[in-house]
Amino acid sequence: MATSHMKLRAILAGLAALAGGTGLARAESVSASATTIVSGQRDPRDGTVRTVVPFLELVSLRASEINNPLLDDTQIVVSGWGEVVAGDPRDGKSALGDVDVAYLQGSTWHRRVTLRLGRQLVVPGSAANLQLDGLAPTLRVGAGFGLSGFVGVPVTPRFGYSRGEFATGARAFWSRSYESEVGVSILEILGAGRHVFRRDAGVDARYRLTDSLALSGLARWSLPESRMAEADVAANWRPCRYLDVTTDYRRTAPDLFLPRYSIFAVFAQETRDEFGGFVALRPWPRRLDVQGDFHEVHDASGWGWNTGGKASLRFGSNGGTRVGVESRRLRIPGGGYLMGRVFAWQTINTKIRLVADFDAYDLDQPLNGQNRSFFGSGSLVYDVAPAWRAVLTGMENVTPYATHQMEGLLKVIYDGRRAVKEVRP
Amino acid sequence: MSGLFDMGTLKGFPNPPAMARRRRSRQAPHARTHRGAWIAVAALGIAACATMLGTRRAKQPGEEIRQSHAVHAKDLPCVMCHEDVPEAVTVTDRLRPPEAKCLECHSDKKEQKECGFCHADPAHPGTYPPESHAIIISHKLHLKLVSDDCTACHVKLSEYARVRPRPPTMKSCTKCHEHRVDFDEGRCGRCHTDLKRFPLRPVAEFSHAGDFVRQHGSIARSTTDACVQCHDQTFCADCHARTAPMRVELKFSENVTSDFIHRGDYLTRHGIEARSDPVLCQRCHGTSFCTACHNQENVGPGGSNPRSPHPAGWATSHATSARRDIVSCASCHDQGPNSNCIGCHRVGGMGGNPHPANWRQKHSPAEAYGTAMCRYCHQ
Numbered sequence: 181m182a183t184s185h186m187k188l189r190a191i192l193a194g195l196a197a198l199a200g201g202t203g204l205a206r207a208e209s210v211s212a213s214a215t216t217i218v219s220g221q222r223d224p225r226d227g228t229v230r231t232v233v234p235f236l237e238l239v240s241l242r243a244s245e246i247n248n249p250l251l252d253d254t255q256i257v258v259s260g261w262g263e264v265v266a267g268d269p270r271d272g273k274s275a276l277g278d279v280d281v282a283y284l285q286g287s288t289w290h291r292r293v294t295l296r297l298g299r300q301l302v303v304p305g306s307a308a309n310l311q312l313d314g315l316a317p318t319l320r321v322g323a324g325f326g327l328s329g330f331v332g333v334p335v336t337p338r339f340g341y342s343r344g345e346f347a348t349g350a351r352a353f354w355s356r357s358y359e360s361e362v363g364v365s366i367l368e369i370l371g372a373g374r375h376v377f378r379r380d381a382g383v384d385a386r387y388r389l390t391d392s393l394a395l396s397g398l399a400r401w402s403l404p405e406s407r408m409a410e411a412d413v414a415a416n417w418r419p420c421r422y423l424d425v426t427t428d429y430r431r432t433a434p435d436l437f438l439p440r441y442s443i444f445a446v447f448a449q450e451t452r453d454e455f456g457g458f459v460a461l462r463p464w465p466r467r468l469d470v471q472g473d474f475h476e477v478h479d480a481s482g483w484g485w486n487t488g489g490k491a492s493l494r495f496g497s498n499g500g501t502r503v504g505v506e507s508r509r510l511r512i513p514g515g516g517y518l519m520g521r522v523f524a525w526q527t528i529n530t531k532i533r534l535v536a537d538f539d540a541y542d543l544d545q546p547l548n549g550q551n552r553s554f555f556g557s558g559s560l561v562y563d564v565a566p567a568w569r570a571v572l573t574g575m576e577n578v579t580p581y582a583t584h585q586m587e588g589l590l591k592v593i594y595d596g597r598r599a600v601k602e603v604r605p
Numbered sequence: 606m607s608g609l610f611d612m613g614t615l616k617g618f619p620n621p622p623a624m625a626r627r628r629r630s631r632q633a634p635h636a637r638t639h640r641g642a643w644i645a646v647a648a649l650g651i652a653a654c655a656t657m658l659g660t661r662r663a664k665q666p667g668e669e670i671r672q673s674h675a676v677h678a679k680d681l682p683c684v685m686c687h688e689d690v691p692e693a694v695t696v697t698d699r700l701r702p703p704e705a706k707c708l709e710c711h712s713d714k715k716e717q718k719e720c721g722f723c724h725a726d727p728a729h730p731g732t733y734p735p736e737s738h739a740i741i742i743s744h745k746l747h748l749k750l751v752s753d754d755c756t757a758c759h760v761k762l763s764e765y766a767r768v769r770p771r772p773p774t775m776k777s778c779t780k781c782h783e784h785r786v787d788f789d790e791g792r793c794g795r796c797h798t799d800l801k802r803f804p805l806r807p808v809a810e811f812s813h814a815g816d817f818v819r820q821h822g823s824i825a826r827s828t829t830d831a832c833v834q835c836h837d838q839t840f841c842a843d844c845h846a847r848t849a850p851m852r853v854e855l856k857f858s859e860n861v862t863s864d865f866i867h868r869g870d871y872l873t874r875h876g877i878e879a880r881s882d883p884v885l886c887q888r889c890h891g892t893s894f895c896t897a898c899h900n901q902e903n904v905g906p907g908g909s910n911p912r913s914p915h916p917a918g919w920a921t922s923h924a925t926s927a928r929r930d931i932v933s934c935a936s937c938h939d940q941g942p943n944s945n946c947i948g949c950h951r952v953g954g955m956g957g958n959p960h961p962a963n964w965r966q967k968h969s970p971a972e973a974y975g976t977a978m979c980r981y982c983h984q
Contacts, residue, residue, distance in 0.1 A: 215856070225901070236850055240839040245739060245798065253798045259839040261850045270901065280846035281838045291741070291794075301841050303829045308888070309822070311847050335847050358793070358831040373977060386827035396823045410884070412823050416815065424815030434932050437887035443944045443981060444935040447927055447959045452884070458816035473816065477881065480929040484881065492862060504862065510874075512881045517874055523861040537861045539869040547873060555870040559859040573858040579873050589858060 209244045212596050219589040223270065224582040230268040237262050251286025251295070258282045294318040302330045305351040305365030306382035306400055311335040312347060324355040334369060344369035344377040359394065360387045377439050379403045392419045402436050409436040424460040429453075452479040467494050477512060484512035500527035516544040535559040550580035569593040669731050671723055674762050683755045694743040701733055739798050740772065793834050818864045847889065883932035895936030905937040906945060942981045951982035
């Protein structure tokens with residue numbers, strides 16, 4: 181943990197030095213957003229209800245096209261938050277904060293090499309969205325071929341323990357177009373004492389066969405266990421703008437998603453399979469959307485299924501009124517639920533919108549002696565000025581955990597972007 | 606495409622579940638409070654402000670210098686003024702003629718102090734406003750392709766009566782076959798250094814309709830470059846950052862049409878969802894996330910006054926459930942050497958061998974005594 185913090189500090193200091201220290205850097209484009217959230221909630225804790233009032237500030241900043249003599253396309257992206265909690269916080273801590281992303285990115289060598297340094301998400305291949313403090317370079321050698329890699333310290337989740345002390349990986353890829361790419365990758369994450377947290381090899385692909393048909397898939401192979409940790413294939417068929425059909429199959433080995441040094445990693449060797457499809461219809465574009473899905477689930481405990489549907493209709497002038505219904509049924513051995521939901525929004529004028537949402541659950545097995553759960557919320561959205569928005573939300577719960585729970589939330593958002601140049605097709 | 610105001614269908618993937626809303630202020634034993642990080646953030650903020658202050662003020666291009674392309678292009682070749690263009694491989698401010706170039710013809714105006722002949726504000730004569738160069742283009746290469754005919758791309762420039770820069774429209778680029786293919790295949794990065802602010806048609810056609818929330822992870826892992834054309838990582842971090850402070854469903858509470866994972870009363874259904882697809886939870890949260898909350902609710906062994914949530918007779922009937930859903934067990938009992946499974950399942954214990962049937966085919970006895978985790982039982 182201390183190592184992670186020290187590295188993050190060094191990275192941020194480096195970014196700061198490059199951003200402002202030399203005087204040579206100048207951002208041609210800056211966008212920033214800030215969201216202030218004040219909420220009040222009644223927090224049921226093991227039989228008693230306490231009041232908690234968090235004040236949360238989320239800030240993100242993106243400075244791009246920073247002219248400097250070292251790198252092309254240089255950008256700095258920072259997103260973080262701080263929170264002060266009034267009332268009766270659960271753990272007694274009244275001030276918290278963290279950095280979600282903070283990285284410097286730039287290209288060099290005729291844009292064949294891209295470097296990203298700092299806290300970032302490493303998405304491609306086996307890395308699978310690994311949040312990392314470190315360096316991720318990409319090399320494009322030409323003809324669509326390239327090599328990317330990363331090295332650093334995995335970020336510890338909130339409320340969590342370390343996800344490893346050191347992570348590294350690489351991916352070789354061939355890109356035919358922006359929506360067709362194939363890659364092979366390898367990932368290693370080491371925990372305390374150099375124990376292997378994960379060591380995977382993977383293959384991933386997305387390929388558009390025709391204008392209307394695309395295939396995607398990935399597979400991760402656990403090298404220590406010599407078996408498949410994850411496989412996922414999907415086909416998406418979009419014959420016209422009114423119809424979208426997807427069918428997919430997934431296999432996962434849940435125990436392989438536990439750290440390899442967890443004592444529980446040695447207890448189970450099971451797989452979970454899921455296959456099914458999704459259909460979306462837009463019979464009345466921009467007005468009526470209908471969609472449904474069904475997936476069959478199989479694991480060691482037997483068969484189950486997960487199905488749902490959703491429809492929304494916009495009407496009124498400029499579609500200012502929108503209503504929707506949604507339902508879902510999850511049935512697995514030993515439990516399940518039926519969910520029903522209604523949502524709506526009404527545009528009052530160009531600045532004000534009202535939003536309502538209500539959902540109810542019927543549980544197959546009682547929880548705390550209760551089978552039903554209800555949740556409702558209403559929001560008033562006010563676009564105060566360009567780039568400024570205020571949202572007031574009230575929520576009411578009746579759940580197996582609380583016979584009555586209210587929560588209020590006030591949100592003020594600034595989302596400012598400075599467009600410098602316009603390019604039209 | 607706005608990250609805050611219109612989340613579309615992208616905002617549906619895991620983030621801290623419903624417990625986080627009620628337990629936002631809580632931290633697990635090893636969670637961070639990050640004093641050092643705040644100091645670094647403050648330093649970065651100051652530096653960023655310096656960067657912003659250094660950003661040139663928005664000015665209306667063309668208001669500083671009076672000049673008519675229509676007049677000049679009538680009799681003069683373009684390179685007469687734009688001398689550096691034929692050899693230019695990148696777009697820079699230097700491609701515009703300096704004052705010395707203007708004075709080759711108009712020195713008399715300067716001698717007569719007629720600053721207003723060129724400068725829109727004679728009291729404060731200035732040079733051209735700086736431009737953002739978000740396009741990658743080699744004039745040197747392109748001029749060869751069009752036989753030095755600048756109007757092949759700058760179709761309308763000679764008609765303008767003012768200096769106001771108007772870059773060629775993208776049609777000028779896509780009428781060439783090569784760039785047409787780039788355009789059709791969305792290889793935006795070959796020309797655009799930063800596409801995020803421009804909602805161009807190929808991006809719109811790369812639709813997020815259909816089952817995109819479910820599929821976007823797989824797609825993003827292969828074609829990340831397509832995603833970053835519009836979305837920087839702050840967009841991903843809203844849902845996927847392990848450090849996020851609150852559920853995205855609360856952060857965007859007014860987005861009722863978005864397909865969020867933890868919408869509504871997720872706390873009630875989280876146990877069912879976790880049994881249905883434990884990997885989906887594990888991807889973002891890890892078992893320690895579960896443990897921290899279960900202990901505080903006193904349903905985990907680490908609670909101050911723990912009570913067992915298991916039915917009577919669980920000690921003798923738990924094997925099947927554990928084999929089927931070990932992740933649920935780990936959500937409370939994963940305490941390393943202090944895990945309560947070790948007492949019974951260690952070598953010689955009354956719980957017997959807990960390993961799956963073919964365990965020995967993949968793991969040697971030597972491994973059992975060489976790994977710290979294995980030695981918990983194999984002493």
